[in-house]
Amino acid sequence: MSIERISSGVSGLDDLILGGFPEGFCILISGSPGAGKTIFTLQFLVDNAKKGKAGIFITLDQNITDMRNQAKQFDWDLGEYEKAGFIKFMKPSSVSLGNQGIIETVKGSKIHNEIIPAIKDSVNTIGAKILVIDSISTLTLSLPKGFSEGDVRLFLKRFFDEIKSLGVTSIVTSDLPKDSKWMSRDRISEFVCDGVIILDDVIFGEDPMRILRVAKMRETKQDRKSHFFEITDKGIVVDVDKGGCGE
Ligand SMILES: Nc1ncnc2c1ncn2[C@@H]1O[C@H](COP(=O)(O)OP(=O)(O)O)[C@@H](O)[C@H]1O
Ligand SMILES: [Mg+2]
Secondary structure, eight states: OOOOEEOOOSBTHHHHTTTSEETTOEEEEEESTTSSHHHHHHHHHHHHHHTTOOEEEEESSSOHHHHHHHHHTTTOOHHHHHHTTSEEEEOGGGSOOOHHHHHHHHHSSSOOOTHHHHHHHHHHHHTOSEEEEEOHHHHHHTSOTTOOHHHHHHHHHHHHHHHHHTTOEEEEEEEOOTTOSSSSSSSSHHHHSSEEEEEEEEEETTEEEEEEEEEEETTOOOOOSEEEEEEETTEEEEOOTTOOOOO
16 A cells, blocks of 8 residues: 655655655654754745645744744745645644643643643644644653653653644654754654654864754655755755765
8 A cells, every 4th residue: 555645845855755754644853953943844834835735833942923034034925824724833822831731641541731632723723734843842841840751751652642643744843962862852752753854964074064864764765874955045955866975
């Protein structure tokens, strides 16, 4: 049976993963600050909106006005898609992360976190096919201080289960300290997500060069090499012609 795939919207990347992300997958994008994670997710959102696939963007790090301004750098007029109902932004002030809700999520048998019903409502309202959460690190950091590693693990597992049950293809981002040997800040998301893409940079000669690597993509014979990419005035472009640039 052939798998339905959804384009990443990132030029060159789809060639590395048999045409796109399998529909319904949850993909983790990890990288240090400035690596291009937010631009990647905006590109995914806009490209799919253009094709008539509506998306929800939950921004936990930046305010919505900043996101719209960032997008303008690449000639992506988010307002146009928002008006047409193909893109909806949500931010923490409208998605309460009340401690009580989160405690019940972990200690109770049933998820009772306010963020989940809010996401579900929005997905149903606009018939969303895609979802972005930028970043999952901020969500994890907002958990109560008394949470043990086990509590965080359980919270994230249940959170991802809920996201997957929505039937959307999703991307979550994670802030990764430079030279981390893990693939996410919480060290759990990489095991739970269906796919992992790492954005990094290397010094090539004297110049810092951006590199992208697909570290994991379930149900996909993937190209596992690192590839150079650039952030151009059209967004992220992965250079697949030169082949891999080593690990
Ligand atoms: N118009 C642009 N053209 C090229 N590069 C850009 C442009 N705008 C931002 N960048 C690059 O993208 C980086 C920010 O990308 P972003 O996706 O916000 O990073 P992250 O979310 O990983 O922290 C900036 O540090 C800059 O290097
Ligand atoms: Mg960002």
